[in-house]
Amino acid sequence: MTAAMVENDQASEGRPWDYLLQTWRELDVPEGWRAEIDEGRIVLVPPFQAYHHAIAGQVQRRLYENLPEEWGIYQVLSVHAAPLGKLYVPHLVVMPTALITAADPESNDPMDASEALLIVEITSKGNAREDRTKKYRAYARAGVPMYLLIDRFDTRGAMATLFTEPNEDGTYKRSDPVPFGKPLTLPEPFGTTLLTDEFPV
Structure with missing residues:
Protein backbone atom coordinates (compact mmCIF):
# COMPACT_ATOMS: atom_id res chain seq x y z
CA MET A 1 0.00 0.00 0.00
CA THR A 2 1.01 3.57 -0.49
CA ALA A 3 0.46 6.79 1.46
CA ALA A 4 -2.85 8.16 2.67
CA MET A 5 -4.60 10.51 0.30
CA VAL A 6 -7.36 11.83 2.57
CA GLU A 7 -7.05 12.55 6.26
CA ASN A 8 -9.81 12.54 8.88
CA ASP A 9 -9.64 16.26 9.65
CA GLN A 10 -10.63 17.10 6.07
CA ALA A 11 -13.98 15.48 6.77
CA SER A 12 -14.56 17.00 10.21
CA GLU A 13 -17.41 19.25 9.02
CA GLY A 14 -19.54 16.33 7.84
CA ARG A 15 -19.67 12.56 8.06
CA PRO A 16 -16.16 11.17 7.46
CA TRP A 17 -17.40 8.00 5.73
CA ASP A 18 -19.53 9.95 3.25
CA TYR A 19 -16.64 12.31 2.50
CA LEU A 20 -14.18 9.47 2.00
CA LEU A 21 -16.58 7.53 -0.19
CA GLN A 22 -17.27 10.53 -2.40
CA THR A 23 -13.54 11.22 -2.72
CA TRP A 24 -12.96 7.53 -3.54
CA ARG A 25 -15.59 7.71 -6.31
CA GLU A 26 -13.85 10.68 -7.90
CA LEU A 27 -10.27 9.39 -7.75
CA ASP A 28 -8.33 8.97 -10.95
CA VAL A 29 -6.42 5.82 -10.02
CA PRO A 30 -3.46 4.71 -12.18
CA GLU A 31 -4.24 1.74 -14.41
CA GLY A 32 -4.01 -1.55 -12.54
CA TRP A 33 -3.96 0.09 -9.11
CA ARG A 34 -6.84 -0.10 -6.63
CA ALA A 35 -8.04 2.45 -4.10
CA GLU A 36 -9.25 1.19 -0.73
CA ILE A 37 -10.56 2.90 2.41
CA ASP A 38 -9.18 1.83 5.77
CA GLU A 39 -8.62 3.52 9.13
CA GLY A 40 -10.14 6.77 7.88
CA ARG A 41 -7.76 7.01 4.92
CA ILE A 42 -7.76 6.26 1.23
CA VAL A 43 -4.80 4.11 0.25
CA LEU A 44 -3.58 2.91 -3.13
CA VAL A 45 -2.84 -0.78 -3.60
CA PRO A 46 -0.35 -1.78 -6.33
CA PRO A 47 -1.33 -3.93 -9.32
CA PHE A 48 -1.57 -7.68 -8.89
CA GLN A 49 1.46 -9.78 -9.69
CA ALA A 50 1.34 -12.77 -12.03
CA TYR A 51 0.96 -15.30 -9.21
CA HIS A 52 -2.16 -13.48 -7.94
CA HIS A 53 -3.79 -13.97 -11.33
CA ALA A 54 -2.67 -17.60 -11.54
CA ILE A 55 -4.14 -18.48 -8.13
CA ALA A 56 -7.31 -16.42 -8.62
CA GLY A 57 -7.96 -18.10 -11.96
CA GLN A 58 -7.53 -21.59 -10.49
CA VAL A 59 -9.80 -20.80 -7.54
CA GLN A 60 -12.45 -19.23 -9.78
CA ARG A 61 -12.47 -22.26 -12.07
CA ARG A 62 -13.04 -24.62 -9.10
CA LEU A 63 -15.73 -22.44 -7.52
CA TYR A 64 -17.78 -22.38 -10.71
CA GLU A 65 -17.94 -26.21 -10.93
CA ASN A 66 -21.12 -26.55 -8.84
CA LEU A 67 -22.11 -22.96 -8.11
CA PRO A 68 -25.85 -22.24 -8.61
CA GLU A 69 -26.67 -19.75 -11.37
CA GLU A 70 -27.95 -17.11 -8.95
CA TRP A 71 -24.38 -16.56 -7.76
CA GLY A 72 -21.51 -15.01 -9.70
CA ILE A 73 -17.78 -14.74 -9.07
CA TYR A 74 -16.30 -11.30 -9.59
CA GLN A 75 -12.67 -10.20 -9.70
CA VAL A 76 -11.59 -6.93 -8.07
CA LEU A 77 -15.15 -5.94 -7.12
CA SER A 78 -15.23 -3.15 -4.52
CA VAL A 79 -17.02 -4.11 -1.30
CA HIS A 80 -17.68 -1.94 1.72
CA ALA A 81 -18.49 -2.37 5.38
CA ALA A 82 -19.80 1.15 5.86
CA PRO A 83 -20.40 0.98 9.64
CA LEU A 84 -16.72 0.09 10.01
CA GLY A 85 -15.49 2.72 7.55
CA LYS A 86 -13.85 0.06 5.38
CA LEU A 87 -13.79 -0.42 1.62
CA TYR A 88 -11.70 -3.16 0.08
CA VAL A 89 -11.14 -4.60 -3.39
CA PRO A 90 -10.64 -8.36 -2.91
CA HIS A 91 -9.25 -10.71 -5.52
CA LEU A 92 -12.55 -12.61 -5.77
CA VAL A 93 -16.06 -12.01 -4.43
CA VAL A 94 -18.99 -14.42 -4.71
CA MET A 95 -22.09 -12.22 -4.87
CA PRO A 96 -25.71 -12.66 -6.03
CA THR A 97 -25.82 -11.98 -9.77
CA ALA A 98 -29.10 -10.09 -9.31
CA LEU A 99 -27.34 -7.44 -7.22
CA ILE A 100 -24.63 -6.99 -9.82
CA THR A 101 -27.02 -6.72 -12.76
CA ALA A 102 -29.24 -4.30 -10.82
CA ALA A 103 -26.33 -1.95 -10.05
CA ASP A 104 -26.32 1.48 -11.68
CA PRO A 105 -24.13 1.13 -14.82
CA GLU A 106 -23.12 4.80 -14.54
CA SER A 107 -21.92 4.43 -10.96
CA ASN A 108 -18.82 2.83 -9.50
CA ASP A 109 -20.36 2.44 -6.05
CA PRO A 110 -19.05 -0.50 -4.00
CA MET A 111 -21.24 -3.47 -3.12
CA ASP A 112 -22.24 -4.19 0.46
CA ALA A 113 -19.82 -6.76 1.88
CA SER A 114 -22.65 -8.32 3.90
CA GLU A 115 -24.20 -9.55 0.64
CA ALA A 116 -21.12 -11.62 -0.27
CA LEU A 117 -21.14 -15.38 0.22
CA LEU A 118 -17.37 -15.75 -0.06
CA ILE A 119 -14.46 -13.33 -0.27
CA VAL A 120 -11.00 -14.43 -1.40
CA GLU A 121 -7.79 -12.54 -0.62
CA ILE A 122 -4.36 -13.57 -1.90
CA THR A 123 -1.53 -12.02 0.06
CA SER A 124 1.41 -10.05 -1.21
CA LYS A 125 4.58 -9.75 0.84
CA GLY A 126 3.77 -6.13 1.62
CA ASN A 127 0.10 -6.54 2.58
CA ALA A 128 -0.10 -10.00 4.16
CA ARG A 129 -0.61 -8.56 7.64
CA GLU A 130 -3.61 -6.48 6.52
CA ASP A 131 -5.24 -9.54 4.93
CA ARG A 132 -4.67 -11.59 8.10
CA THR A 133 -5.90 -8.94 10.53
CA LYS A 134 -7.79 -5.88 9.28
CA LYS A 135 -9.58 -7.56 6.39
CA TYR A 136 -10.23 -10.71 8.43
CA ARG A 137 -11.93 -8.62 11.13
CA ALA A 138 -13.84 -6.44 8.66
CA TYR A 139 -15.27 -9.40 6.72
CA ALA A 140 -16.25 -11.17 9.95
CA ARG A 141 -17.94 -8.02 11.34
CA ALA A 142 -19.76 -7.56 8.02
CA GLY A 143 -21.11 -11.11 8.34
CA VAL A 144 -19.40 -12.57 5.27
CA PRO A 145 -20.07 -16.32 5.73
CA MET A 146 -16.78 -17.50 4.24
CA TYR A 147 -13.37 -15.85 3.96
CA LEU A 148 -10.68 -17.68 2.02
CA LEU A 149 -7.17 -16.41 2.75
CA ILE A 150 -4.45 -17.68 0.45
CA ASP A 151 -1.20 -16.74 2.13
CA ARG A 152 2.11 -17.58 0.46
CA PHE A 153 3.93 -15.70 3.23
CA ASP A 154 2.54 -17.44 6.32
CA THR A 155 5.31 -18.13 8.85
CA ARG A 156 4.31 -21.82 8.82
CA GLY A 157 4.80 -21.96 5.05
CA ALA A 158 2.37 -21.25 2.23
CA MET A 159 -1.18 -21.85 3.52
CA ALA A 160 -4.78 -21.66 2.35
CA PRO A 166 -18.47 -15.06 11.48
CA ASN A 167 -18.97 -13.36 14.84
CA GLU A 168 -20.05 -9.78 15.45
CA ASP A 169 -16.85 -9.29 17.46
CA GLY A 170 -14.81 -9.51 14.26
CA THR A 171 -13.66 -13.12 14.43
CA TYR A 172 -14.62 -16.37 12.75
CA LYS A 173 -15.56 -19.36 14.92
CA ARG A 174 -14.01 -21.90 12.57
CA SER A 175 -10.86 -22.01 10.50
CA ASP A 176 -9.62 -24.77 8.22
CA PRO A 177 -5.96 -24.17 7.31
CA VAL A 178 -4.11 -26.43 4.87
CA PRO A 179 -0.56 -26.11 3.58
CA PHE A 180 -0.05 -25.75 -0.16
CA GLY A 181 -0.03 -29.26 -1.59
CA LYS A 182 -3.01 -30.46 0.49
CA PRO A 183 -6.64 -30.30 -0.71
CA LEU A 184 -9.08 -27.82 0.85
CA THR A 185 -12.75 -28.75 0.77
CA LEU A 186 -15.27 -25.92 0.37
CA PRO A 187 -18.80 -26.45 1.70
CA PRO A 200 2.47 -21.24 -7.48
CA VAL A 201 4.69 -21.03 -4.41
Whole structure:
Protein backbone atom coordinates (compact mmCIF):
# COMPACT_ATOMS: atom_id res chain seq x y z
CA MET A 1 0.00 0.00 0.00
CA THR A 2 1.01 3.57 -0.49
CA ALA A 3 0.46 6.79 1.46
CA ALA A 4 -2.85 8.16 2.67
CA MET A 5 -4.60 10.51 0.30
CA VAL A 6 -7.36 11.83 2.57
CA GLU A 7 -7.05 12.55 6.26
CA ASN A 8 -9.81 12.54 8.88
CA ASP A 9 -9.64 16.26 9.65
CA GLN A 10 -10.63 17.10 6.07
CA ALA A 11 -13.98 15.48 6.77
CA SER A 12 -14.56 17.00 10.21
CA GLU A 13 -17.41 19.25 9.02
CA GLY A 14 -19.54 16.33 7.84
CA ARG A 15 -19.67 12.56 8.06
CA PRO A 16 -16.16 11.17 7.46
CA TRP A 17 -17.40 8.00 5.73
CA ASP A 18 -19.53 9.95 3.25
CA TYR A 19 -16.64 12.31 2.50
CA LEU A 20 -14.18 9.47 2.00
CA LEU A 21 -16.58 7.53 -0.19
CA GLN A 22 -17.27 10.53 -2.40
CA THR A 23 -13.54 11.22 -2.72
CA TRP A 24 -12.96 7.53 -3.54
CA ARG A 25 -15.59 7.71 -6.31
CA GLU A 26 -13.85 10.68 -7.90
CA LEU A 27 -10.27 9.39 -7.75
CA ASP A 28 -8.33 8.97 -10.95
CA VAL A 29 -6.42 5.82 -10.02
CA PRO A 30 -3.46 4.71 -12.18
CA GLU A 31 -4.24 1.74 -14.41
CA GLY A 32 -4.01 -1.55 -12.54
CA TRP A 33 -3.96 0.09 -9.11
CA ARG A 34 -6.84 -0.10 -6.63
CA ALA A 35 -8.04 2.45 -4.10
CA GLU A 36 -9.25 1.19 -0.73
CA ILE A 37 -10.56 2.90 2.41
CA ASP A 38 -9.18 1.83 5.77
CA GLU A 39 -8.62 3.52 9.13
CA GLY A 40 -10.14 6.77 7.88
CA ARG A 41 -7.76 7.01 4.92
CA ILE A 42 -7.76 6.26 1.23
CA VAL A 43 -4.80 4.11 0.25
CA LEU A 44 -3.58 2.91 -3.13
CA VAL A 45 -2.84 -0.78 -3.60
CA PRO A 46 -0.35 -1.78 -6.33
CA PRO A 47 -1.33 -3.93 -9.32
CA PHE A 48 -1.57 -7.68 -8.89
CA GLN A 49 1.46 -9.78 -9.69
CA ALA A 50 1.34 -12.77 -12.03
CA TYR A 51 0.96 -15.30 -9.21
CA HIS A 52 -2.16 -13.48 -7.94
CA HIS A 53 -3.79 -13.97 -11.33
CA ALA A 54 -2.67 -17.60 -11.54
CA ILE A 55 -4.14 -18.48 -8.13
CA ALA A 56 -7.31 -16.42 -8.62
CA GLY A 57 -7.96 -18.10 -11.96
CA GLN A 58 -7.53 -21.59 -10.49
CA VAL A 59 -9.80 -20.80 -7.54
CA GLN A 60 -12.45 -19.23 -9.78
CA ARG A 61 -12.47 -22.26 -12.07
CA ARG A 62 -13.04 -24.62 -9.10
CA LEU A 63 -15.73 -22.44 -7.52
CA TYR A 64 -17.78 -22.38 -10.71
CA GLU A 65 -17.94 -26.21 -10.93
CA ASN A 66 -21.12 -26.55 -8.84
CA LEU A 67 -22.11 -22.96 -8.11
CA PRO A 68 -25.85 -22.24 -8.61
CA GLU A 69 -26.67 -19.75 -11.37
CA GLU A 70 -27.95 -17.11 -8.95
CA TRP A 71 -24.38 -16.56 -7.76
CA GLY A 72 -21.51 -15.01 -9.70
CA ILE A 73 -17.78 -14.74 -9.07
CA TYR A 74 -16.30 -11.30 -9.59
CA GLN A 75 -12.67 -10.20 -9.70
CA VAL A 76 -11.59 -6.93 -8.07
CA LEU A 77 -15.15 -5.94 -7.12
CA SER A 78 -15.23 -3.15 -4.52
CA VAL A 79 -17.02 -4.11 -1.30
CA HIS A 80 -17.68 -1.94 1.72
CA ALA A 81 -18.49 -2.37 5.38
CA ALA A 82 -19.80 1.15 5.86
CA PRO A 83 -20.40 0.98 9.64
CA LEU A 84 -16.72 0.09 10.01
CA GLY A 85 -15.49 2.72 7.55
CA LYS A 86 -13.85 0.06 5.38
CA LEU A 87 -13.79 -0.42 1.62
CA TYR A 88 -11.70 -3.16 0.08
CA VAL A 89 -11.14 -4.60 -3.39
CA PRO A 90 -10.64 -8.36 -2.91
CA HIS A 91 -9.25 -10.71 -5.52
CA LEU A 92 -12.55 -12.61 -5.77
CA VAL A 93 -16.06 -12.01 -4.43
CA VAL A 94 -18.99 -14.42 -4.71
CA MET A 95 -22.09 -12.22 -4.87
CA PRO A 96 -25.71 -12.66 -6.03
CA THR A 97 -25.82 -11.98 -9.77
CA ALA A 98 -29.10 -10.09 -9.31
CA LEU A 99 -27.34 -7.44 -7.22
CA ILE A 100 -24.63 -6.99 -9.82
CA THR A 101 -27.02 -6.72 -12.76
CA ALA A 102 -29.24 -4.30 -10.82
CA ALA A 103 -26.33 -1.95 -10.05
CA ASP A 104 -26.32 1.48 -11.68
CA PRO A 105 -24.13 1.13 -14.82
CA GLU A 106 -23.12 4.80 -14.54
CA SER A 107 -21.92 4.43 -10.96
CA ASN A 108 -18.82 2.83 -9.50
CA ASP A 109 -20.36 2.44 -6.05
CA PRO A 110 -19.05 -0.50 -4.00
CA MET A 111 -21.24 -3.47 -3.12
CA ASP A 112 -22.24 -4.19 0.46
CA ALA A 113 -19.82 -6.76 1.88
CA SER A 114 -22.65 -8.32 3.90
CA GLU A 115 -24.20 -9.55 0.64
CA ALA A 116 -21.12 -11.62 -0.27
CA LEU A 117 -21.14 -15.38 0.22
CA LEU A 118 -17.37 -15.75 -0.06
CA ILE A 119 -14.46 -13.33 -0.27
CA VAL A 120 -11.00 -14.43 -1.40
CA GLU A 121 -7.79 -12.54 -0.62
CA ILE A 122 -4.36 -13.57 -1.90
CA THR A 123 -1.53 -12.02 0.06
CA SER A 124 1.41 -10.05 -1.21
CA LYS A 125 4.58 -9.75 0.84
CA GLY A 126 3.77 -6.13 1.62
CA ASN A 127 0.10 -6.54 2.58
CA ALA A 128 -0.10 -10.00 4.16
CA ARG A 129 -0.61 -8.56 7.64
CA GLU A 130 -3.61 -6.48 6.52
CA ASP A 131 -5.24 -9.54 4.93
CA ARG A 132 -4.67 -11.59 8.10
CA THR A 133 -5.90 -8.94 10.53
CA LYS A 134 -7.79 -5.88 9.28
CA LYS A 135 -9.58 -7.56 6.39
CA TYR A 136 -10.23 -10.71 8.43
CA ARG A 137 -11.93 -8.62 11.13
CA ALA A 138 -13.84 -6.44 8.66
CA TYR A 139 -15.27 -9.40 6.72
CA ALA A 140 -16.25 -11.17 9.95
CA ARG A 141 -17.94 -8.02 11.34
CA ALA A 142 -19.76 -7.56 8.02
CA GLY A 143 -21.11 -11.11 8.34
CA VAL A 144 -19.40 -12.57 5.27
CA PRO A 145 -20.07 -16.32 5.73
CA MET A 146 -16.78 -17.50 4.24
CA TYR A 147 -13.37 -15.85 3.96
CA LEU A 148 -10.68 -17.68 2.02
CA LEU A 149 -7.17 -16.41 2.75
CA ILE A 150 -4.45 -17.68 0.45
CA ASP A 151 -1.20 -16.74 2.13
CA ARG A 152 2.11 -17.58 0.46
CA PHE A 153 3.93 -15.70 3.23
CA ASP A 154 2.54 -17.44 6.32
CA THR A 155 5.31 -18.13 8.85
CA ARG A 156 4.31 -21.82 8.82
CA GLY A 157 4.80 -21.96 5.05
CA ALA A 158 2.37 -21.25 2.23
CA MET A 159 -1.18 -21.85 3.52
CA ALA A 160 -4.78 -21.66 2.35
CA THR A 161 -7.27 -21.08 5.17
CA LEU A 162 -11.06 -21.09 4.98
CA PHE A 163 -12.70 -19.09 7.78
CA THR A 164 -16.40 -19.71 8.46
CA GLU A 165 -19.11 -18.79 11.00
CA PRO A 166 -18.47 -15.06 11.48
CA ASN A 167 -18.97 -13.36 14.84
CA GLU A 168 -20.05 -9.78 15.45
CA ASP A 169 -16.85 -9.29 17.46
CA GLY A 170 -14.81 -9.51 14.26
CA THR A 171 -13.66 -13.12 14.43
CA TYR A 172 -14.62 -16.37 12.75
CA LYS A 173 -15.56 -19.36 14.92
CA ARG A 174 -14.01 -21.90 12.57
CA SER A 175 -10.86 -22.01 10.50
CA ASP A 176 -9.62 -24.77 8.22
CA PRO A 177 -5.96 -24.17 7.31
CA VAL A 178 -4.11 -26.43 4.87
CA PRO A 179 -0.56 -26.11 3.58
CA PHE A 180 -0.05 -25.75 -0.16
CA GLY A 181 -0.03 -29.26 -1.59
CA LYS A 182 -3.01 -30.46 0.49
CA PRO A 183 -6.64 -30.30 -0.71
CA LEU A 184 -9.08 -27.82 0.85
CA THR A 185 -12.75 -28.75 0.77
CA LEU A 186 -15.27 -25.92 0.37
CA PRO A 187 -18.80 -26.45 1.70
CA GLU A 188 -22.07 -26.01 -0.17
CA PRO A 189 -23.11 -24.33 -2.36
CA PHE A 190 -19.60 -24.82 -3.77
CA GLY A 191 -19.22 -28.50 -2.96
CA THR A 192 -15.74 -28.60 -4.44
CA THR A 193 -12.14 -29.13 -3.43
CA LEU A 194 -9.33 -26.70 -4.08
CA LEU A 195 -6.19 -28.47 -5.22
CA THR A 196 -3.62 -26.19 -3.65
CA ASP A 197 -0.75 -28.13 -5.20
CA GLU A 198 -1.68 -26.21 -8.37
CA PHE A 199 -0.88 -22.87 -6.71
CA PRO A 200 2.47 -21.24 -7.48
CA VAL A 201 4.69 -21.03 -4.41
